[in-house]
Amino acid sequence: MSLKKTSPNDAIKKIKKSGTGLRTDYLVVGAGLAGCTISERIASQLGKKVLLVEKRGHLGGNAFDYENEHGILVQKYGPHIFHTNSERVWNYLSRFTGWNGYVHRVLAMVNGKLVHLPLNLETMERLYDRSFTALEMEAFLEQRREKIAKPENARDVVVSAAGTELYELFFRNYSKKQWGLYPEELGAEVTSRLPLRFDRDTRYFTDRFQGLPDAGYTRMFERMLETGNIEILLNTDYRKILNETAYEKLIFTGPIDYFFDHMYGKLPYRSLDFEFKTLDVERFQESAVVNFPNEHEYTRITEFKHFYFQENRKTTICYEYPRADGDPFYPFPNPACREIYQKYRKEAEKLKNVFFLGRLAEYMYLNMDQVVEKALNLACLLAEEPDISGSHRTPGFFKDNISVMEK
Ligand SMILES: Cc1cc2nc3c(=O)[nH]c(=O)nc-3n(C[C@H](O)[C@H](O)[C@H](O)COP(=O)(O)OP(=O)(O)OC[C@H]3O[C@@H](n4cnc5c(N)ncnc54)[C@H](O)[C@@H]3O)c2cc1C
Numbered sequence: 119m120s121l122k123k124t125s126p127n128d129a130i131k132k133i134k135k136s137g138t139g140l141r142t143d144y145l146v147v148g149a150g151l152a153g154c155t156i157s158e159r160i161a162s163q164l165g166k167k168v169l170l171v172e173k174r175g176h177l178g179g180n181a182f183d184y185e186n187e188h189g190i191l192v193q194k195y196g197p198h199i200f201h202t203n204s205e206r207v208w209n210y211l212s213r214f215t216g217w218n219g220y221v222h223r224v225l226a227m228v229n230g231k232l233v234h235l236p237l238n239l240e241t242m243e244r245l246y247d248r249s250f251t252a253l254e255m256e257a258f259l260e261q262r263r264e265k266i267a268k269p270e271n272a273r274d275v276v277v278s279a280a281g282t283e284l285y286e287l288f289f290r291n292y293s294k295k296q297w298g299l300y301p302e303e304l305g306a307e308v309t310s311r312l313p314l315r316f317d318r319d320t321r322y323f324t325d326r327f328q329g330l331p332d333a334g335y336t337r338m339f340e341r342m343l344e345t346g347n348i349e350i351l352l353n354t355d356y357r358k359i360l361n362e363t364a365y366e367k368l369i370f371t372g373p374i375d376y377f378f379d380h381m382y383g384k385l386p387y388r389s390l391d392f393e394f395k396t397l398d399v400e401r402f403q404e405s406a407v408v409n410f411p412n413e414h415e416y417t418r419i420t421e422f423k424h425f426y427f428q429e430n431r432k433t434t435i436c437y438e439y440p441r442a443d444g445d446p447f448y449p450f451p452n453p454a455c456r457e458i459y460q461k462y463r464k465e466a467e468k469l470k471n472v473f474f475l476g477r478l479a480e481y482m483y484l485n486m487d488q489v490v491e492k493a494l495n496l497a498c499l500l501a502e503e504p505d506i507s508g509s510h511r512t513p514g515f516f517k518d519n520i521s522v523m524e525k
Contacts (some may be wrong), residue, residue, distance in 0.1 A: 121343055123350045126358070140363040142169035142349070147356040147372030150179020151489045152476030154339045155210075156369050159497035168348045168361065171356045171401045175340040180447070181486060184336060188396055190422055190434045191334050195447075196392060197407055197420045197435075200330060201323040202487030208327040210494060215338040217329035220425055221364035226409040228287050234320045235409065236313035237284065245287075253317035259284075259314070265384040272301035272308045279314060292411035296440050297388055297450075302330075330425055367500070371476035373446055374462045382461040385481055389444030393437040402433050415439055447480045473500075 119498075146157045149172035176182050180195040199222045202208055225232045233241045242258070250258070262281025269275045272293065276285045285301075292466045293301045301308075331338040345352060351359070356372070375385040393416075398403055406424035410417060416437040416468045423433050451453065459481040466474050475496055477484045482490070 120347065121340055121350060122346070122348060123352065126354045135393075140169060140359060141167075142363065142365050144165045144169070144367050144369060145356070145360075145363055145365040146170045146369045146371070148172060148179065148476065148478070149174075149177045149339070149350065150351075150371060151180075151181055151486055152371040152493050153337075153369070154178070154342050155493035156371075156475060156496055157348050158183065158342040158345060158502065161345040163497060164501055166347065166366075168346055169351065169365070170343070170427070171351045171354050171359065173353070173355045175353050176336070177338050177343070177350070177352075179371075181335040181339075183334045185334075186394075186396070186434060188430065188432050188434060190428060190430055192394065192422045192434050192436070193335070193420075193424050193425075194392070195445075196390065196436070196438055197422075197425070198330075198335065198486065199328065199425075200486055201325040201328040202404075202485075203325045203327070204487055204491055204492065205327075207487045207490045210490060211331075211338065214341040215331035215333065217327075218426060219330045220427075221328060222328050222407075223320055223405050224322045224407045224409060225403075225405045226288065227413065228411060232404060232408065235288075235322065236315055237280070237288070237319065238315035239318050240320055255316055268525050269306045271302075271306055272304040274302075275306050276301060279334065288411050291395075292409070292417065293472060295411075295415070295417050297448075298440070299441060301451075305452050358525055367471045369473045369475055370495070371474075371479050374459070374466065374474055374477040374481060377474075377479075378462055379463055381465075382458055385446075385458055385462070386450045386455055387446035388448040388450065389441040390447050391439040391441050391444065393439065394434060395437075396432050396434045398432055400431060400433060402435050415480070446478060449477070449483055451483075 125414075132470075142159075145168035146153050146160075146168055149157075151173070153170060154177065157170045160166050161168050174182075176184075181198045182195065183191055183193045183198075186192050199220070200217075201222070210283070210341045217222050224235045226235050228245065231244055233242070233244045239250050239252065239255060242255055259280055259402070262283065263279065264277045264281065266274045266278040269278055273285065273290075276289050289301055293299065293304065297304060304525050373385065375382070401423075402420065402421045406421055408419050410419075416439050418438050420438070421433055422428075422436070423430060449459075462481075473496060474480060475492060476489055
């Protein structure tokens with residue numbers, strides 16, 4: 119089965135011709151992971167018609183990938199590695215893709231040395247040119263930890279776990295680049311689970327299941343939407359067709375403040391610029407991702423060939439520059455922003471038959487598996503089945519924190 123794509127012009131023609139506009143059971147806004155998962159469930163499980171509207175020219179939201187002119191599979195919005203401990207989520211996505219077995223490892227350039235993240239025995243040994251056992255690492259940190267009874271910000275959390283030196287080497291400047299703020303200006307929850315490992319596990323993620331879709335994310339999304347009941351409208355802001363569309367329910371995965379016309383003000387996001395380069399060398403760096411906590415304006419370089427073990431005479435790399443303005447990428451982790459979001463959320467809860475799903479609609483950093491889990495839960499709710507892990511409205515704001523280092 120192929121995808122049912124409609125062009126914006128065809129949609130307008132259809133609206134004019136029918137005189138009654140577009141008709142669907144479910145209008146889904148946004149074709150990222152949230153929109154694709156919920157559309158697939160509605161179409162295949164509820165047997166309902168879906169109109170999936172996406173303002174960009176492609177499926178997949180920020181997980182979109184494509185083969186570039188050199189035959190290298192690149193991820194347009196930065197490196198995306200799938201990882202989860204949820205068998206339910208893994209089994210669900212495995213219906214649409216195989217996995218390539220990639221295990222993510224991240225290096226950081228610190229004091230002129232490439233060291234593993236998260237901090238573990240290997241990191242300590244490379245950094246301090248001496249051997250460490252787990253007990254020695256614990257004793258080393260214990261001597262340096264600042265005793266802070268009640269950590270009040272992200273700096274407090276890090277220095278009370280690892281001391282000032284490691285804080286300055288890995289966190290302080292990185293945070294300033296990533297967020298435009300030093301850790302003392304960020305809430306303690308940002309680093310509430312500082313990843314320190316007292317072993318030699320150099321994997322970035324320790325989840326049971328990890329990898330990348332074997333034919334890429336975009337192919338996986340296409341397969342999810344090939345059910346026949348889903349019509350896709352790309353390059354279209356949903357507002358262009360909203361008044362002409364009759365639907366029973368609306369699932370919104372775009373920014374919640376945009377939905378409500380920014381009535382309580384704009385929700386702030388940190389944005390990113392991606393600079394791609396293709397070089398005439400087979401290999402540029404040791405691992406797919408290298409972070410630069412201290413030097414340069416960019417935070418990290420990704421070399422895409424590592425993800426798919428691709429052989430090629432050339433290599434494509436991408437520099438990531440955090441920005442104050444641009445596409446919304448990271449919700450801002452501080453209490454003032456959360457307060458604004460709560461106002462929108464109250465408005466959202468007043469609406470019947472409108473559901474808010476995903477990272478922009480819930481103003482929350484979510485890993486991909488969390489988005490799928492939420493979409494599956496919402497599908498259960500819509501099917502009036504008991505929800506497996508609580509309603510999609512479960513307060514979960516910043517429940518799953520990320521560290522300043524983790525993205
Ligand atoms: C740089 C970066 C790296 C990441 N790396 C990882 C990783 O390694 N592993 C991991 O698990 N997660 C990672 N994530 C998180 C991952 O990107 C998200 O979990 C996932 O993209 C969320 O899917 P979503 O559908 O909620 O949002 P999105 O992917 O943002 O999709 C929302 C869609 O809605 C569309 N839209 C918005 N407004 C409108 C409108 N008005 N009309 C129509 N369409 C609209 C947008 O164009 C977009 O396509 C990363 C995120 C970033 C920013």
